[in-house]
Amino acid sequence: MQLKAExxxxxxxxGVQILNQVDFVVNSGEVVGLTAxxxxxxxxxxxxxxxxxxxxxxxxxxxxxPLPKSxxxxxxxxxxxxxxxxxxxxxxxxxxxxxxxxxxxSLHQMGIMxxxxxxxxxxxxxxxxxxxxxxxVLNERTRFIIADEMTTMLDAVTQAQIWNTVLDFAKKHDIxxxxxxxxxxxxxxxxTRIERL
Amino acid sequence: MKKEPLLSIRNYGVxxxxxxxxxxxxxxQVISSLDIDVHEGEIVAIVGSSGSGxxxxxxxxxxxxxxxxxxxxxxxxxGKLLTQQxxxxxRGREMSLIPQSVNYLDPLKKVGKQVELSVRxxxxxxxxxxxxxxxxxxxxxxxxxxxxxxxxxxxxxxxxLLTTALAAGSRLIVADEPTPGLDEVALKEVLKDFRVLVDSxxxxxxITHDINAAVTIADRVAIFYAGMTLEIASSExxxxxxxxxxxxxxxxxxxxxxxxxxRATPGFQPYSDNLPEGCVFCDRCDRxxxxxxxxxxxxxxLRGGKVRCHHAT
Numbered sequence: 001m002q003l004k005a006e007x008x009x010x011x012x013x014x015g016v017q018i019l020n021q022v023d024f025v026v027n028s029g030e031v032v033g034l035t036a037x038x039x040x041x042x043x044x045x046x047x048x049x050x051x052x053x054x055x056x057x058x059x060x061x062x063x064x065x066p067l068p069k070s071x072x073x074x075x076x077x078x079x080x081x082x083x084x085x086x087x088x089x090x091x092x093x094x095x096x097x098x099x100x101x102x103x104x105x106s107l108h109q110m111g112i113m114x115x116x117x118x119x120x121x122x123x124x125x126x127x128x129x130x131x132x133x134x135x136x137v138l139n140e141r142t143r144f145i146i147a148d149e150m151t152t153m154l155d156a157v158t159q160a161q162i163w164n165t166v167l168d169f170a171k172k173h174d175i176x177x178x179x180x181x182x183x184x185x186x187x188x189x190x191x192t193r194i195e196r197l
Numbered sequence: 198m199k200k201e202p203l204l205s206i207r208n209y210g211v212x213x214x215x216x217x218x219x220x221x222x223x224x225x226q227v228i229s230s231l232d233i234d235v236h237e238g239e240i241v242a243i244v245g246s247s248g249s250g251x252x253x254x255x256x257x258x259x260x261x262x263x264x265x266x267x268x269x270x271x272x273x274x275x276g277k278l279l280t281q282q283x284x285x286x287x288r289g290r291e292m293s294l295i296p297q298s299v300n301y302l303d304p305l306k307k308v309g310k311q312v313e314l315s316v317r318x319x320x321x322x323x324x325x326x327x328x329x330x331x332x333x334x335x336x337x338x339x340x341x342x343x344x345x346x347x348x349x350x351x352x353x354x355x356x357x358l359l360t361t362a363l364a365a366g367s368r369l370i371v372a373d374e375p376t377p378g379l380d381e382v383a384l385k386e387v388l389k390d391f392r393v394l395v396d397s398x399x400x401x402x403x404i405t406h407d408i409n410a411a412v413t414i415a416d417r418v419a420i421f422y423a424g425m426t427l428e429i430a431s432s433e434x435x436x437x438x439x440x441x442x443x444x445x446x447x448x449x450x451x452x453x454x455x456x457x458x459x460r461a462t463p464g465f466q467p468y469s470d471n472l473p474e475g476c477v478f479c480d481r482c483d484r485x486x487x488x489x490x491x492x493x494x495x496x497x498x499l500r501g502g503k504v505r506c507h508h509a510t
Contacts (some may be wrong), residue, residue: 038352125249
């Protein structure tokens, strides 16, 4: 499968063009790094690729057709700030169940303690919440993962663990990954190629 | 350096009261025992695993923990034991917090106005000038003054939060994860500014998981794990292959940095309400012995730093 952005442009305010005619391609099984200084539209491109934002002009296609408007989105975005990506009025169990559930093994792989399932998001740290946000996209319906500073909140050991889990899952299910990060060393460790915006 | 520390935290703990069925409440211990000193003119970095209690430490110093949190232990500022009233009087003036999350900004208020709240000057025009100068220094264009938080990129938001603390001119700045989301150029700027602040007599407690940032900027680094301080090392100890580090967890952290091999030590941090009887790291440690399983190591002095391990030499 191929996720493709063609001549995508975007502006939040008239006259301030964030993205100008950007082309971007990621294929199944690839891990593409995306890097640029802050404020250059990395997150905006991520949101457009996952269908959260409509580009002002240009196209985002999945194998030639537009992203589905309803049902499970095969392009899943993992946000930079997990505390803004979970419903504060849902317990963590419900957050995971929304995308289909979990097994004892998948919890263990992500380092999620079973007792965290009964907690409110406010009672978990940023790094703990992010594990839930990663786990909920690891299922067979996901074809592409856009990881926007996915492990920026995590310590080095946890970062390495989560990346290894995600890379293993992606390999097994032939998922394509876009890894957005400022950290050059990290991108070099996980990516098959690196693009600058 | 050997003077009284500006900030001294002793045996600090945080637990949450939770209500279960009806009125039955239960205590959830999240941090068990944290100890750290920050001296005047010093940058101390706290590096720790996610969920080791780093942010709760900052929230506790400023008295902004959620209503159901219970504190234990003592926090001294300038030799004085702080009460909740003291914290409320000092915060935003004597000491400032650079929060971790963009959510700490008021979503309905222009960011320039929010930063202005911290400036201590009666003259409205002068206040605005201070903010504009700070924005210029941090590469935030003048229009940003009139932006609302949702218009900021991750990195811009962090720079705005940073200027909030700088605007107050405090003696102690607690920076909770000040570096992620910043590109390399902006990161170097922040680190440089911290240095300048410290050289003018300010102290900084920097809470981070970014070892590179911590080692570049801090004088001393405290390693936190499972709600406990496991090691206090000088930044020098992290150079090279990390053999100068004292605790096995510090070494694991060092080896997991992408540039140092990206090696993940298997296993997970135990949770604070379920800590093992002995060493908190023993289930992941390859040097563990019978003694580690049974006896919690004391926090002891070693080679100019401190460590909580039976076998460290």
